Amino acid sequence: MNFVAYTFSDLGNELDIFTKSYTIEEFIVCPIEEIKNLKPKEERRCRFCGLDYSQTTFDNKPHIISELLGNKYLISDFECDKCNTFFGANYENDLANFLGMSRTFSGVKNKKDKIPIFNSPGYNLSARRTEFHGIKEGLIISLSKSAKGIFNIDSKEGRTEIKYPKQPYIPLKVYKALLKIALSILPEKYVLEYQYTFEYLKRSDNKYSEVAKIIHYELPYNHIVHNPVSFLFKKLKPESRIINHVFALYFQNHVFQFPIPFSKVDIDNNLYNGEPYSVPLCPPLLLSKPEFGAKYFRAIKDLSSNEKVREEEKITFSFDPNIMNDLKAYDSKTGEVTDKAFDPDEITEIYIAPYNSETLFYKS
Structure with a gap:
């Protein structure tokens, strides 16, 4: 795939390392109108439970990327009504609470428009x-x-800070909400290869939760995306001791990135035998060159806990210190x-x- 992108100047070396190990397999932008050419219901099989049309129903319009992130029209033909209800009831509220004020701040509309x-x-x-x-x-x-x-x-420093608590959320459910999106983006030819991952997605306990870590970027607001964007990266060399697929989701000025765990390729390569392996990071891919001195925020988020957490969030604005004088x-x-x-x-x-x-x- 030909793709012209930029990143921040201090992350150029990381991008070079990543592109020598991975290629873009899927690049998806949420459409602005309803997609067509979905499979007829009688030909559908749910990739999350394995049941087909003769065993379950496909009456809903399940969203590949969660509707609470602003996706209206990117829907699937491979998720049954029962699984769609399960994911919505169990994970989406925690994802919304994790995002805090950002959906209101960015003007992202909910299911009620x-x-x-x-x-x-x-x-x-x-x-x-x-x-x-x-x-x-x-x-x-x-x-x-x-x-x-x-x-x-602080009028002298020219800074306004808003510090407030978010609604509580369960980190592991946030991770699984994001993992469910990654498994929805995954091409159908890989579904059988990720059967252990699909089973893990529906577990109610925190077994194997050590994989539930993501990289979170916050970008300057001039690099905001108005419709969610996702990337699926695949490693270039099957024998490499790196994760087979890496997923990245762009939402407004946020980027959530993580390796998709438990693929058969990775298990066969003994990536889960306790020995160390590498997880190269892809810096944010930007459609325009960042301004000189542009700043971003990056953090590793450990989402392995199955216990409810209460987290504080902070928003900072800068202004001319002299403006307060008049x-x-x-x-x-x-x-x-x-x-x-x-x-x-x-x-x-x-x-x-x-x-x-x-x-x-x-x-x-």
Whole structure:
């Protein structure tokens, strides 16, 4: 596959190492209209349970990439209704909680075609999309009266920090929600090769959970993808002591990447016999060259726990430190402008407007 991509300058060496070991086998962008040419129901077999049309039903429209990530039209013809219900009921809520405010922040619509409202535990902080003086696509983040220490504004340094708890989630269920997407992207010719992985996907215990680790990147917002994108990489040399397939999912400004475990090729190559083996990483593949000095965040996320976790999230914004010196108080109801001093401790709402937005304030 011919593919022109960029990455961050300090990750160029990692990209060279990866491309010498792997090739792109699948590159999928979620479509903007419903796909056609699906198999007739009577020819379908579920890759997750093995049952065919004579043994189960295929009435739903299962999404290859979760609908909560903004995928509307990339649907499959290889997932039965029973498995579709199982995955939705057992894993998707944890994935949504893991993503925190990001779906609201990015304006990703849910199954009801609405942007979800985010509420932190105890409703100390909420975030929702709303109109604000003529701006229709902005985000308003509100605090309850009892909330303390969530908004931190440092006018001297020119930095705003919003720190809040996410809804609790079970890490292993998040991993399996992502693994289910990877196994849905997998070409049909490999399904039998990954039978152990399909069995692992539906286990309710945490046996073999040591594989449940992912690489998480956060990219600058000018590299956001508006529809989810996925890559499936395959190793070039079957005998190499590296994982057979690596999967990467791009969602808004996030990248989730991990090796797909338990393939027959890897088991036959004794990758799970306790001896070390390598897992090369693919840096983020960008459609445009990153700006000089552009920063990204990268972390290894251990999702092996089957216990509910409570996690704090942080959003940081930068602004011109001098801008606070000339602020004036404005009453949005009356249009009155006063010389009242700005007090960061009095802030109960922050409104984030899209770039180049214009407000329709009272003229004074």
